[in-house]
Amino acid sequence: MAHQIMLAVIVLGALGIIFAVVLYFVAQKFKVIEDPLIDEIAEVLPGANCGGCGKAGCRALAEAFVKQGSMEGLKCPAGGDAVMQKVATLMGCTAEASEPQVAVVRCNACFTGERSKVHYDGLKDCSFANSLFMGENGCQFGCLGLGNCAAACQFDALVMDPETGAPKIDEDKCTACGACVKACPRGIIELRNKGRKNRRVFVNCVNKEKGAVARKTCDNACIGCGKCTKVCPKEAIKVENNLAYVDYNLCIACGKCVNECPTGALVAVNFTPVKPKPVETPAVEAPKADAPKVEINIPQPEPVEVKKNNE
């Protein structure tokens, strides 16, 4: 009995030694030499693999950084400047400061009440519904409300509001990775600069129809009247195809255009209301104030991203 046990130990032991030797030489032969910097950079990246940088994942971005040897053209939108600073230290170069961005849903979509003209019971997928019909709220350009964007968001920053049926963005959580922008088949979501004190002015509509038709479809549609372009001191607003667009690089968030807009398609977010208005267009009233800059709103940024004036 003891003999057999000994035999087994010796045979297995010998096999083990042989394999160890073979493996050692194989490992030497097929050694992959990798820059340890890649690991270090991958370590400081968020690790969400969101794909916002355009690479397959965080490690792929780290490899790209090392391969390129500079930070030019590469950026981790999810991590933002803080992460880029860390990467820059590791790489031994300087990171260019960039304007922080946030995703913005440019539609007044509301799927309740009169706006909901038809009921859709097909596959819950925006790009499929987009190929079938105009959408439940009757607008060929607007939000379909089936949540492709919310499904694409890896940071829980974009959720479908059960009350309105439309997507809602949590500004604090949004990393501007752009996944929702790609997911939306109608191109409603856009990455825009967060703006000073998080204040932003934008056209909350992408309807390119002529004014009268657009108005019939939606009360808050942009009708392309061009009033906003006339009051803008920085010429930041352009009207193309019956649709106004605010260039966020030029906009100084003065809010003049918002007061001018006859349909409420132009909205201003995170402007502190002068006095709390009970209902209707609180954001629209805000910039009228003579001294809007006195108010400090950084401690409590409004969580609501898209102001729905029609509610």
Next chain:
Amino acid sequence: MGGVHPHDNKISTEAAIEQFPVPAQVVVLMNQHLGAPATPIVAKGDKVKVGQLIGEAQAFMCANVHSPVSGTVSKIDICKDPFGLAKPAIYIDVEGDEWMETIDRTPDIKRECNLEPKQIVDKLKEMGIVGLGGATFPAHIKYSVPEGKKAEYLIINAVECEPYLTSDHRVMLEHAEEICIGISILRKALGVPNAYIGIENNKPEPIRVMREMAAKFEGIIVEPLKLKYPQGAEKQLINAITGRRVPSGKLPIDVGCVVSNVGTTFAVYEAIQKNKPLIENILTVTGKKLPSQHNYQVRIGVSYNDIIKHSIGELPETTGKVISGGPMMGKAMCNLDGPTVKGASSVLVIDESEAVRAKESNCIRCGKCMHACPMGLEPYLFSALIKNGRYEEAGAHNILDCIECGCCFFSCPANKPLLDEVRLGKNKYRGILAAKKK
């Protein structure tokens, strides 16, 4: 292979085709066919007559559009189609009913046709004839057989396997001779010896009528076919009549077949013999809860609301869906102000109780969808692949061969929206292919 047996619900077979009155305004869409939209050649304020060319085909894959009414062009603008999507259109305010002088409006049947095959195809193009089976494929392209290929069979699709629809049924009963003349013309255009009319077995009356009529013509054979959905799908019909199979990604002409709908042959007769462009459709208005069932000859561009108002007054209160086309392949409409187009075959009103989708549950891998699929595909697999965004793999499993008949969805005990998913997958895969080409 495959197929299902939905209840045929052909409740409007007894309703003779009535002439639908001309409404006060029609909206003629510029893309009523497969391919590029036609280009408007009239301007606001122009007077037009019935049958006058108003939209010209300038691209290769395109068809002419003619005015279905006489009156004044009130505007050229976009119009929302029945699915709420904006399309270029011509609005015409109706004044009187003045037809082009070239159109022969006498009821006499004109049997002789002395045109050469090339002239026939040119005339089909001029008259804006498209396939009326649903795909609205421009007829002049279908009947210009590409070089190196030879047509051996002309197959006339009179199967009408979609439940509820009866427009083809009625046309066969009422216009059998015209259809046979139309078939003879198409046979001449292709230069094929025989034309086969495929009719499903559940239509004994049209089979009898067509047989009697076909006996008077040379080379027209009526083939009664087994009752099965989708017997009338192009590839299934070719297989049932010739025994040939259209390979994946190929067209019927690759196996020597040309398939046309029976409604198209009637339109061909009217175009070639009577100079009448495609300005009218035979449309079924049907539904279980409707007070009356109708088959109409309707001018193109009449809004669906007008049709409903005239035929049944108002939609029943319990209406769940109004479908353009049959219940299997048709699309529910969300904008009844939208106009009819060439190829529209029905207004099907489905009751609330039947319109609701059953709750979806998990796939139990029973394989019913595979058995039902007439193309031999694996819908359950597509569903899983598409849910995970693996469109290219779905493409490798021949997702583009799907004919969207809906048999998988119909047979699924878990009520999974298989067809929706496959359609999504097809769209995505086509997108990938297009991106690769660039």
